[in-house]
Amino acid sequence: MSVFSEPAATPSALLLLGRGADPTAERGVECPGDLPPAADPSLIERARAARAALGERAFILGHHYQRDEVIDFADVTGDSFKLAREAAARPEAEYIVFCGVHFMAESADILTAASQKVVLPDLAAGCSMADMAAIAQVEDAWDALTDAGVADGTVPVTYMNSSAAIKAFTGEHGGTVCTSSNAERALRWAFGKGERVLFLPDQHLGRNTAVLQLGMSLDDCVVYNPHKPGGGVTADELRRARMILWRGHCSVHGRFTRTCVDQVRERVPGVNVLVHPECAHEVVTAADLVGSTEFIIKTLESAPSGSAWAIGTELNLVRRLARTHPDKHVTFLDSTVCYCSTMNRIDLPHLVASLESLAAGTVANQITVPERVAHWSRVALQQMLDLPAN
Numbered sequence: 001m002s003v004f005s006e007p008a009a010t011p012s013a014l015l016l017l018g019r020g021a022d023p024t025a026e027r028g029v030e031c032p033g034d035l036p037p038a039a040d041p042s043l044i045e046r047a048r049a050a051r052a053a054l055g056e057r058a059f060i061l062g063h064h065y066q067r068d069e070v071i072d073f074a075d076v077t078g079d080s081f082k083l084a085r086e087a088a089a090r091p092e093a094e095y096i097v098f099c100g101v102h103f104m105a106e107s108a109d110i111l112t113a114a115s116q117k118v119v120l121p122d123l124a125a126g127c128s129m130a131d132m133a134a135i136a137q138v139e140d141a142w143d144a145l146t147d148a149g150v151a152d153g154t155v156p157v158t159y160m161n162s163s164a165a166i167k168a169f170t171g172e173h174g175g176t177v178c179t180s181s182n183a184e185r186a187l188r189w190a191f192g193k194g195e196r197v198l199f200l201p202d203q204h205l206g207r208n209t210a211v212l213q214l215g216m217s218l219d220d221c222v223v224y225n226p227h228k229p230g231g232g233v234t235a236d237e238l239r240r241a242r243m244i245l246w247r248g249h250c251s252v253h254g255r256f257t258r259t260c261v262d263q264v265r266e267r268v269p270g271v272n273v274l275v276h277p278e279c280a281h282e283v284v285t286a287a288d289l290v291g292s293t294e295f296i297i298k299t300l301e302s303a304p305s306g307s308a309w310a311i312g313t314e315l316n317l318v319r320r321l322a323r324t325h326p327d328k329h330v331t332f333l334d335s336t337v338c339y340c341s342t343m344n345r346i347d348l349p350h351l352v353a354s355l356e357s358l359a360a361g362t363v364a365n366q367i368t369v370p371e372r373v374a375h376w377s378r379v380a381l382q383q384m385l386d387l388p389a390n
């Protein structure tokens with residue numbers, strides 16, 4: 001039986017696990033209400049009791065990157081899009097408890113009935129990538145494109161991992177949402193409609209899809225940096241570009257480097273390197289396989305017994321894959337731990353507090369998207385559902 005070797009802990013990893021605090025490093029707010037201490041030995045019993053009291057009135061969604069202690073209480077697990085659809089398919093549930101991050105709970109609120117309430121157990125569980133594209137910055141970028149005379153031929157495409165305001169912007173400007181599974185289809189559709197794409201907010205997914213799946217060159221891409229005047233690109237560069245990539249990235253997948261790939265190949269002979277497309281281009285091109293979270297899970301399911309895999313995605317998921325596939329050698333691509341710090345904010349104490357407050361009739365930490373934003377977000381999400389097959 002294969003034994004998963006834990007990557008080395010780092011001081012920052014302890015912070016990511018919630019032991020410590022760095023208020024300057026994360027956007028977020030305090031969670032209202034009393035939080036049970038993590039050491040409370042009755043937490044599991046309390047969660048079970050509150051869950052039972054709520055019955056079918058509550059539906060608990062757990063993203064693949066959540067901790068095991070949370071996943072154990074999820075009615076369904078999945079990636080962000082699957083979870084939003086699962087929420088929409090449960091009209092009988094009065095409460096959707098979303099164990100994920102803020103933009104996911106927004107999508108669930110957009111896709112569920114007005115009578116349903118979506119709750120995020122910790123309001124500080126944001127997504128650092130989604131936070132890298134604020135609506136005011138994107139509107140400024142559109143003005144820059146307009147000044148360069150290219151806005152009319154540009155189709156905005158936003159990754160699911162973006163705020164509802166960015167999804168709404170995309171819907172209002174004739175674009176679409178995409179996921180890491182359908183980014184190629186979204187780009188092919190967009191290039192059938194316009195000459196260039198403004199891809200938000202993950203530059204790596206945009207670049208990897210354009211170059212590796214649509215056959216563009218790296219020179220077809222420019223990076224728009226919202227922290228520089230005019231995005232740090234000239235009007236000529238905007239006019240020449242086919243892909244205008246927003247300068248955003250995932251703080252988890254951005255940690256994997258080409259060196260990680262080289263080192264794991266030395267450490268584990270015959271290893272297959274499997275990474276998420278949010279990784280940098282040099283990592284993706286050095287890997288054997290690239291694909292979404294669901295692709296990574298399915299690839300492991302169908303891999304032959306005895307095969308070796310180095311996985312470049314969030315550590316909670318990789319550890320779970322190692323446990324569910326003891327006949328395969330599963331290792332983490334990086335040699336140090338790499339959790340999604342914001343996902344990890346949701347732990348058993350937050351889940352217990354959420355469930356107990358709902359069972360007592362108090363809705364804490366509800367996520368509500370204003371109707372106008374929800375309308376245009378729905379337009380962009382519907383466009384994604386309507387994307388033609390390749």
Ligand code: SF4
Binds near residue numbers: 101126127129253
């Ligand atoms: S893993 Fe990356 S993209 Fe996903 S929620 Fe965390 S920071 Fe955001």
